[in-house]
Amino acid sequence: MEVNPDLVDFIPIGPPVELPFFCGPLDLLLHLIRKNEVSIYDIPIVTICDQYNEHIRAMQELDLEVAGEFLWMAAWLLQLKSKLLLPRAVEEEGDPREELVERLLAYRRVKELASILHDKDLVRQCIWPAGVRPDIGDEEVELDWEEVDLQLLAETYLDVMQSFAAAHPPPLEVLPLRYTVQDKMREIYHRILSDNLIPLMRHLNRRPDPEEAVALIVATLELVRLGAVRAEQRDPFTEIYLRKGERALDETEFQEPEDEVVDGP
């Protein structure tokens, strides 16, 4: 008979281990104590310890992540087991299981109360207060998969992009400088050398680009500051004439100053 190789993997090796979900090592221990029908005050540590370890192994075989606290409890049980197997050296030391019993009792109380809350919860969640239930908004809308077609997907995409765009306005775009102050300084200076005189306002009025006009003005101010150009005006609001100043500039002075930053447009 041919065996389907896909099925072989699913044949369990060894006895099947029941693996209910446990809320921690104490939960597992209580389960074992109840299953073995032993008293919590007189735990047969050897039996319980072996069964506990079997559970841990089963969890590991199932690739469940065994949390550290389960291993810590395994170590504690092993320690108790070894203590109980050894002949008692000092009789008045008391029962080494005492602390474990205390912990189990405390946890059992919590479990009892939790189970009462569980029963109450089952009934109480069916009770509605006046007005809209506050957690209605928290419910995720359940989509019928049939309804999700490409159209809906595209619409959702557009919705998402729209809300993204609304939340993220376009950033300020910083364009490269089209006119530099240095170029304009050179331009004005050479023009003065050849023409001897520039009517600044007329010159500016012929430049429709405000960026160029700003570069021109800053360049003019810079040239005046350096003493290479003199600006003259006969009356307020009349034409400003640029003439050659007392200083002659060489080409290096048109380079951008290293530490003295001249703000361009």
Next chain:
Amino acid sequence: MDRDTLNALIEAVVLTARGPVDADSISLATDREVGEGAVEETLKEMSAQWEEAGRGIRLERSAGGWRCITPAQLDHYLRIFHGISSHQKLSQAALEVLALVAHRQPVTLPEINFIRGTNSSAVTRTLLERRLVRLAGRKKVVGKPFLYRTTKEFLLHFGLDRAEDLPDPEELVEAETASDA
């Protein structure tokens, strides 16, 4: 104030109030014409009357006051009406932490972890989000851990007047141990 007016007033108050209403504030609304005790008596009577079949509104005492709720058996239809497929269930771990906080409050996370023998921080966070527990200051010990208490929502959800109304787990366990023996 005659009986009918008092009954009507109480109905109107519990209908319009946001949360549970105590008898004292209703008495105050009548300018103390009706005493707190008389209001409380009337509330109890009304609560019993509303229990009858054929009514969709119940009067319940929880979280220190009275409020309107629906009978549990209507849940099926209400869920369809409000478009809710199922209620959010509390996990076993969440119920354990809730039980611990309710019984030993104020209590810190390390204490909860110790008694449960397992890490409970994720579960506690869920309970905080669901507003069933709240932070109540810090304990003055090393590390100053947060203290947790149950909330009014917790009382309302479980229909308790006060957290102390929960049964004492000691008694529960003792009863079980006695039946074991």
